[in-house]
Amino acid sequence: MRFFRHIHCLVAVAILFALAPVLKAQEQTGPIIREIAVEYVGPPAISEQRVRDNLATKVGEPYSERAVESDIRALYATGGVANVRMFAEPAADGVKVTVLLQGRPVIEEVVIEGAEQLSMNRVRREVSTKVGDVLSEEKLESDRQKILKIYEDRFYSDVQVQFRVQEIANSNRVRVIFQITEGPRLVVRRINFIGNDSVLPRDLLKVMKTKTWNILSFFNKSGRLLPAQMEEDKVAIRTLYQNRGFADVQVQDFQTVPLESDGVELNITIVEGIQYRVNNLKLEGVNIVPTEDLKARLSMQNGSLFTPKGMGDDLKLLRDFYGARGYVDMVAMPEVLPAGPGAVDVTYRIDEQFQSYVNLVNIQGNTRTKDRVIRREMAVKPGDVFDTTLVDVSRKRLENLNYFDKVETVPTETIVPGRKDLNVIVNEKRTGSFNFGVGFSTTDSLVGFAELQQSNFDLFNWPTFVGGGQRFRIRAQYGLQRKDFVVSLTEPWFMGYKLSVGGEAYYREANFLSSVYNQSNYGFAIQARKQLWRALAGRLEYRLEGIDIFDVDTDNVGQFIQDSAGLYTRSAFTGGLTWDTRDSLFLTRRGELVEFTTFIAGGGLGGDVQDYGVSIEASKYFLLPWDMIFTVKGELAVVDSWGGSNEVPIFDRLYLGGANNLRGFNYREVGPVDQYDNPIGGQSLGYMTLELTFPIMSRVRGAVFTDAGFVNADAYDFSTSDVNADIGIGLRLDLPIGPIRVDYGYPVIHDTWNGPPGKFNFNIGYQF
Structure with missing residues (x-):
């Protein structure tokens, strides 16, 4: 019987296979x-x-x-x-x-009702729904939110906005009505805390988004009374207290008390509860190291404040400790038990599992980027201990390449005990761009540019030239004061080593260096850069260029500038060291940048320029309360001739003045001049800048600064007898088109040829 059942099944399967083409043919021939x-x-x-x-x-x-x-x-x-x-x-x-x-219905009319404190036209500008549009509920909701925001930005925190749709009889058309209930204008004038015996008011205000009204409120919108924002403030206050040991804290109420005019007083009631400390800290299940040695690494010890942050930090420390030793599957379970008034016992129960090694590193999703470009960024290799901290380092390196939208690192089991594959899954994104537009600065004036760049270039991958991890750029600029053309290529891993080697060929013509002559530079350079240790990097460059000083206004210049006219060949080596601990390259809040640079030209290198120079430039950034940033910046530099040369040519001399140093003076205006007051530069330089920036509103910061410096005619002359100085104010704008910096500096110590009035400095860029 069993045999016949098998025969029946086989026959049925055979019939289905036989009919399949027929059924498919019938579907295709309907x-x-x-x-x-x-x-x-x-x-x-x-x-x-x-x-x-x-x-x-x-x-x-x-x-x-x-x-x-x-x-x-x-x-x-x-x-x-x-x-x-x-x-x-x-x-x-x-x-x-x-x-x-x-x-879908078509909109016949858009009506706004209840707008009294704001003009009807102002509200309409926020409404993207127009007459003739097809009705869209999503678009109406977006418009409702926009109207809410413009009222909230003007301190109408109780405003209500609703929309309704009315059908127009005997048509496929509708009328859209936005109904606004404005409510009173409420401005937070004072914030009081009740019950905060253990935390200072200023510490609570720092973590809150709700702020009191002040003179900058028109820019940063402080003083608004927003329910959603106050809920976030409750969470922030609770978190602050809990991270100071008050695990049972309650933020009970936000009460508003009307004041004169449109002001309100905000009273916040806090029930702190008791402060908890760790009574007994225990680790269970530790076998690979002495328990006490591991316990000593934890931030929370017996007698320490018990905080959620401390527990989170300790759990991460345990994961990293075991992960760095290959215990990928380790599990740490915390247990917190009461141990009397204001005390808790904390136990971490650890299941170590087994040590793992890397079996294979599998790369997935790299449709354009070559495997070797990804593998060279990996800090772990097959056969290594499966160190999860190095896996995280590898992931961050790949993210920093900016080649991928997403990078995932996933450990997977293999059939070999103690061996795991590391799957690196990437999602490629566009790495090439073509930009063109126009820019403006007080130094360069108006400049048009076009730029083609590819950050994942491959010189040998014809015809796409993509995927090799090289950086390629062509940039052309043409403006009233400058003309530039640059082609550059950089290989960040030269010959398979972490050594960045690149080169560029260029032509640059600058009319902004002086009002009495023009200068062009053309040639090529080869550069190498190596990360030496953590924040320390070294660089070396050879540059061969022609330099032409032309269009000299001989009737209005001294003998030195007249003698400088002509064509030079300059062959030079430049070396440098950079120490960089800045937390961000865009808006630095903490850290320091120190750059030491030296160059030598001529001699055995050839050319007809024979000089050398040394400079050290340093910046230090301090983060102050209220997100204010204090910056100290300075530079010392010297250039001199050597060998048979008697003087440093005008293009290698040192200058100050302009948007990048002494902002109260014109570009290159500080330093020695000829009898016609034309800058001729010096051979020794020193300057210092003190600057304080502060937030005004999102993406806008204000600045106050002072700059002081000198340029002396002789080498190694650092006398301050001819110092120039300025004071000023500025704005920093972070816009989608790029950063914009506007400064106004006013000279307070100056020479006869470079005194008041002050100087505006603009650096503005537009991209299309």
């Missing part, structure tokens, strides 16, 4: 479509031609349910259709397909 009709319920939503353009179903082709489903999705995707039906009915030698559509 009835032929003889006619397609388009009908509307109500006024036509979209034109008949547009309907037909979106149909895969065609006259003369076989009818297909799959094609009909695709057509319905395509018609809905047009956005102008509320309901769609498609059905077939018999026709001569085939079928007739009818497309029945009901369109």
